[in-house]
Amino acid sequence: MATKKFMFVNRKSPYGTVYALESLEVVLISAAFEQDVSLAFLDDGVYQITKGQNTDGIGQKNFSSTYKALGDYEIKKLYVEKESLEERGLTPDDLMDLVWEDEDDDWAEKPSIILVNRAEMADAMAEQEVTLSF
Template identity: 75%
Template sequence: MSEAKKFMFLNRKAPYGSVYALESLEVVLISAAFEQDVSLAFVDDGIYQLVDNQKTDDIGMKNFSGAYKALGDFEITKLYVEKESLEERGLTIDSLMPLVYEDEDDDWEEKPSIKIVSREELAGIMEEQNIVLSF
């Protein structure tokens, strides 16, 4: 098999108000089947996708936030959250869902998937990618 490519999914939209967040999540889950090097970046309103305590009972839409907690099972373990976007919105990492993955090579130890990075760091990570998909 050819060498795995580096894919980044760039998420910049809030959930529910438009379909971008859900569509991105679906493609991410499908991409896991191809065993590529997948990472997710959450920038601008995209960070709202990861906010904890989403309750959609009263708006008649499926609450898909639970699916982010399954990303670890799909071996998607690199979720970059941009620090500047968090700050503009008055959020901290504690406002986000505690997402983890279990490291098979380290006795299934739970490790955090979310990494807070500065805009500059994220720009660097983006440059290392083979493909960036924007949602």
């Protein structure tokens, strides 16, 4: 089967609606199809990968650890929009430490998060062949 450039665009916060959780399910399936996958986090979507999520008070599953497993599925391009962070008073330090292991470099851990500004995000989107927005 052909390989295409897939981008999953995450625009909503992790809880409150089911979009983020169900989006991750599609992302993991796409990895099984060995596609060239990237993720984009913008608007409230940047909250999906913030550190220290705790869902004890709302009776819902905390699925934030799934993002840490993405590197193991060869998903290593997570574009995060700087403006969206700034608009919410967040900095890159508020985000989880998401990495992938480079087998060509003695399995060194490398960061998956790619900070981009709004114009660079548009460029990354323009390169895609299949863009699914959640």
